[in-house]
Amino acid sequence: MMFKRLFFILSLMFLMPVWAGKVIKVVTSANFPPYEFHQNGQIVGVDIDIIREVLRRNGMEMVVEDMKFDSIIVAIQTGKGDIAASGLTVTEDRKREVDFSVTYVQAKQVIIVREDSDIAAPQDLQGRKIGVQSGTTGDTFVTENIGNPQRFDDASTAVAALKSGKLDAVVLDYEPARVHVARNAGLKLLDEPLTSEEYAFAVAKGNRELLEMINKTLQEMIADGTIENIRAKYEKVTDIEVAETDPDGSFKDDLYTVFVKNARWRYLCNGLKVTLLVAFFSVILGVSIGFFVAIIRSTADTTGKLKIANFLCKVYLMIIRGTPVVLQLLIIYFVVFGSMDVDKVLVAIIAFGINSGAYVAEIIRSGIMSIDRGQMEAGRSLGLSYSKTMILVILPQALKNVLPALGNEFIVLLKETSVCGFIALEDLTKGGDVIRSQTYNAFLPLIAVALVYLVLVMTFSFALEKLEKRLKKNE
Ligand code: ARG
Numbered sequence: 001m002m003f004k005r006l007f008f009i010l011s012l013m014f015l016m017p018v019w020a021g022k023v024i025k026v027v028t029s030a031n032f033p034p035y036e037f038h039q040n041g042q043i044v045g046v047d048i049d050i051i052r053e054v055l056r057r058n059g060m061e062m063v064v065e066d067m068k069f070d071s072i073i074v075a076i077q078t079g080k081g082d083i084a085a086s087g088l089t090v091t092e093d094r095k096r097e098v099d100f101s102v103t104y105v106q107a108k109q110v111i112i113v114r115e116d117s118d119i120a121a122p123q124d125l126q127g128r129k130i131g132v133q134s135g136t137t138g139d140t141f142v143t144e145n146i147g148n149p150q151r152f153d154d155a156s157t158a159v160a161a162l163k164s165g166k167l168d169a170v171v172l173d174y175e176p177a178r179v180h181v182a183r184n185a186g187l188k189l190l191d192e193p194l195t196s197e198e199y200a201f202a203v204a205k206g207n208r209e210l211l212e213m214i215n216k217t218l219q220e221m222i223a224d225g226t227i228e229n230i231r232a233k234y235e236k237v238t239d240i241e242v243a244e245t246d247p248d249g250s251f252k253d254d255l256y257t258v259f260v261k262n263a264r265w266r267y268l269c270n271g272l273k274v275t276l277l278v279a280f281f282s283v284i285l286g287v288s289i290g291f292f293v294a295i296i297r298s299t300a301d302t303t304g305k306l307k308i309a310n311f312l313c314k315v316y317l318m319i320i321r322g323t324p325v326v327l328q329l330l331i332i333y334f335v336v337f338g339s340m341d342v343d344k345v346l347v348a349i350i351a352f353g354i355n356s357g358a359y360v361a362e363i364i365r366s367g368i369m370s371i372d373r374g375q376m377e378a379g380r381s382l383g384l385s386y387s388k389t390m391i392l393v394i395l396p397q398a399l400k401n402v403l404p405a406l407g408n409e410f411i412v413l414l415k416e417t418s419v420c421g422f423i424a425l426e427d428l429t430k431g432g433d434v435i436r437s438q439t440y441n442a443f444l445p446l447i448a449v450a451l452v453y454l455v456l457v458m459t460f461s462f463a464l465e466k467l468e469k470r471l472k473k474n475e
Contacts, residue, residue, distance in 0.1 A: 023060075023061050023062060023063050024055055024060050024061070024062040024063075024082045024083060024210075025062070025063055025065055025080070025081045025082045025083070025341075026048070026051055026062045026063070026064050026065065026081065026082070026083050026084075026085050027064075027065045027066075027067055027072055027075045027076065027080065027081030027083070027084050027085075027086070028043065028047060028048070028064060028065070028066060028067075028072070028084070028085050028086040029066065029067060029068060029069035029072060029086050029154070030043045030045070030064075030066045031069075031133075031153075031154035031155060031156060031437050032045070032069075032086070032087050032155065032173070032176050033045065033176055033179045033234075034046050034175060034176070034179060034231075034234035034235075035047045035086070035087040035175070035176070035199075036048055036085070036086060036087065037438075038066075038434055038437075038438055039262075040262050040263075041262075041263065041266055041267075043064045043066055045234065046105075046230055046231055046233075046234050047085040047086060047087060047199075047201075048064060048085065049230045049233070050085070050104065050218075050221070050226075050227060050230055051083060051085040051201060051214075053217075053221060053226060053230070054213075054214055054217045054218060054221065057217050057220075057221075058213055058217060062083075065080075065081060065424070066424055066426075067423075067424035068134070068135075068153055068422070068424060069086065069133055069134065069135050069136060069153075069154075070134045070135025071424070072084050072086050072088070072135075072202075073094060073097050073098055073202070074334060076097075076098050076202055076203065076204050077097060077098065077204060077205070078334055078338045078339055079204065079338070079339040079341075080334075080341075082203065082204075082207075082210065083201050083202070083203055083210070083214070084098070084201060084202040084203075085201050087107070087173060087176070087199055088100075088199060088200060088201070088202055089107065089136075089137045089173075089197040089198065089199060090103060090197070090198050090199075090200045091137060091140075093140075094202070097205070098202040098203065098204065098205060099202065099203050099204070099205050099206070099207065099211050100200040100201070100202050101200045101201040101202070101203070101211060101214045101215050101218055102200065102215050102218055102219060102222075103198035103199060103200045104199060104200065104201075104218060104222060104227055105198065105199040105227075105231075106196070106197075106198055107173050107174060107175070107196075107197045107198065107199055108173070108174050108193035108194070108195055108196050108197060109137060109138045109141055109171055109172065109173060109174070109193060109194040109195040109197070110171070110172065110173075110174045110177050110189055110190065110193050110194065111125070111169050111170070111171055111189070111190040111192075111194065112159065112162060112169065112170040112171075112172060112177050112180065112181060112187055112188070112189055112190075113162070113168065113169045113170075113187070113188060113190060114162065114163070114165075114186055114187060114188075115186050115187065115188050117168065117169070117188075119168060119169055119190070120190065121190065121192055122190075122192055122194055125142075125146050125168075125169060126146060126147070127147070128168035128169060129150060129166070129167045129168045129169075130142050130146065130147075130149045130150065130167065130168065130169050130170070130171055131149060131150045131151075131152055131158035131159075131161055131162060131167040131169070131170045131171075132149045132150070132151055132152070132158065132170070132171050132172070133151070133152055133153070133154060133155045133158065133172070134151035134152060134153060135151075136172075136173075137173075137195060137197060138171040138172055138173065138194075139151060139171075141171065141194055141195055142171050145194075149171070150167060153433075154437050155170070155172050155176055155180065156180065156436075156437040156438075156440060157436070157437065157442075158170045158172075159172075159180045159184060159187070159440070160440050160442055162187065163184055163186065163187065163440075171194060173197075174189075174193065177189055183440070184440065201214055201218075254441060254444060255444065257439055257441070258435060258439050258441050258444040258445060258448075259435075259444070259448070264435050264438070264439070267426070267431035267432070267434045267435050268428065268431045268432065268435070268448065268449070268452065269431075270426060270431060271426055271427050271428035271429070271430060271431025271432070272428050272431075272452060274345060274420070274425060274426060274427045274428070275414070275417055275418075275420075275427045275428040275429075276456075277345055277349075278345060278348045278349055278352060278417045278420065278425075278427065279352075279410075279413060279414045279417050281349040281353065282348070282349050282350075282351075282352035282353040282355075282356055282413060282417070283353075283356065283410055283413060284353070285349060285350070285352075285353025285354070285356075285357065286352070286353045286354075286355070286356030286357045286359075286360050286409075286413065287356075287357075287360055288357070289353065289354065289356075289357025289358075289360070289361065290356070290357045290358075290359070290360025290361040290363070290364050291360075291361075291364060292361075293313045293316065293317070293357065293358075293361035293365075294360075294361045294362070294363075294364035294365040294367075294368060295368075295390065296309045296310055296313050297310060297313050297314075297361065297365050298365050298368040298369065299386075299390075302373075302376070303386075313361070316358065317358050317361065317362065320354065320355055320357070320358035321358050321359070325351070325352070325355045325416055325419065326419045326422055328351050328354070328355055329347070329348065329351040329352075329419060329420070329422060329423060330422060330423065332347055332350060332351045332354075333347050333351075333423045344420075344423055344424070344425040345425065347423060347425075348417065348420050348423070348425055348427075352413060352416065352417060355413075355416075356409065356413045359409050359412075360406065360409055363402050363405045363406055363409060364398065364399070364402060364406075366402060366405075367397075367398030367399060367401045367402035368394055368395070368398045370398065370401050370402075371394050371397050371398055371401075375389075375393055375394060375397070376389055376390075376393070376394060378393075379392070379393045379394075400471050403464070403467070403468055403471070404464075404468070407460070407461070407464040410460065411457050411460065411461070414453070414456060414457065414460070415453060415457070418453075421433060428449055428452060428453070429449055431449070432445040432446060432448065432449035433445070
């Protein structure tokens with residue numbers, strides 16, 4: 001049953017590229033209220049409403065894809081997204097990379113500090129610890145004019161760090177800054193802005209048709225007041241549901257806000273599903289690759305045949321074991337599947353499967369090597385072929401010997417999938433991050449996610465132990 005469903009999902013993934021393209025893909029970084037943020041499991045906000053209306057007026061539909069802000073421009077360039085709607089400021093640098101629509105909002109960078117701060121104006125920022133969202137114009141401004149800032153993936157983590165005294169200031173766009181200050185007692189905005197900016201949507205360079213459509217409709221919407229209405233709808237910052245946990249509230253209240261309210265536990269459940277799906281299929285892929293490579297390598301070592309295959313395997317092992325898995329994941333996502341529309345779960349399975357395969361290969365090879373040479377000779381002299389002896393005599397014993405090492409590899413793999421968030425795949429870890437960014441509570445989501453991994457690994461270890469005992473008995 002379970003298997004059938006998994007395979008159904010997998011085959012859907014393979015088919016995905018075929019029907020994709022009919023729907024416009026909007027990319028955003030949904031940690032930027034009131035422009036884009038998570039609410040009740042959905043991504044909403046000014047940008048989202050505006051672009052949806054633009055597309056609706058042209059008879060189109062859209063899907064929204066959430067990612068790290070500093071991946072957005074690349075996503076547009078590589079075709080991972082058609083339109084960026086992300087409170088994106090028009091800058092000269094960015095104009096070289098993507099095409100911008102007409103602008104629809106005036107914006108500015110402002111400074112958030114603690115109420116008791118001695119920072120009163122921009123010039124007081126020199127030499128202080130400043131937090132920004134990575135890749136934003138706030139980041140650029142601070143980097144160029146003040147000094148190296150601390151770069152966070154999302155503003156709410158930076159604000160949390162400011163609140164707890166780890167930073168002296170946060171530089172952020174005015175409207176999101178207002179939301180953060182309204183939600184966090186003890187913070188204030190400084191009056192003097194650092195920059196003056198304008199937001200626009202972005203499309204891939206040269207995508208004339210799409211850009212003209214956006215521009216035409218956007219101008220209509222500016223003229224007929226639609227933009228203003230949409231902004232007004234999100235005006236009351238206190239209506240924006242980014243419920244922080246109350247610093248004076250009880251632990252029980254916190255538990256409620258973090259997990260129960262707005263069914264936030266669903267981020268963890270959905271994340272868990274993704275984590276398990278990715279881990280399960282990459283183990284299968286990894287073991288298959290591992291077996292294949294191990295057999296080639298040990299055959300080449302003992303018989304001197306398969307020279308070219310052996311060489312290729314060595315290159316594979318070298319590259320995969322010589323580079324971090326996060327980079328492999330990013331390369332497979334952005335480069336290998338660059339302009340292809342492939343489901344991220346599939347991308348992750350391929351990346352982790354290929355990665356794990358390298359380690360599994362060496363584990364299995366060490367198992368094969370541990371088997372006495374006499375076994376192969378015995379098998380051959382009984383009239384079994386090389387491959388028959390390998391499969392029937394050597395491999396079963398080898399596997400038994402390396403079972404603990406293999407188990408270890410699977411545990412590592414399961415936890416390693418926690419970097420899925422880098423391609424904005426909402427796995428378990430990322431699910432916890434979303435809750436953290438919504439509630440400003442760092443403690444509970446992190447601990448909860450850690451516990452879930454722990455339980456998973458414990459269950460797995462237990463099952464493995466059972467298996468080892470069974471195999472022992474059968475000896
Ligand atoms: N306006 C700034 C920029 O373009 C910040 C935008 C951040 N947007 C977001 N969705 N987090 O760099």
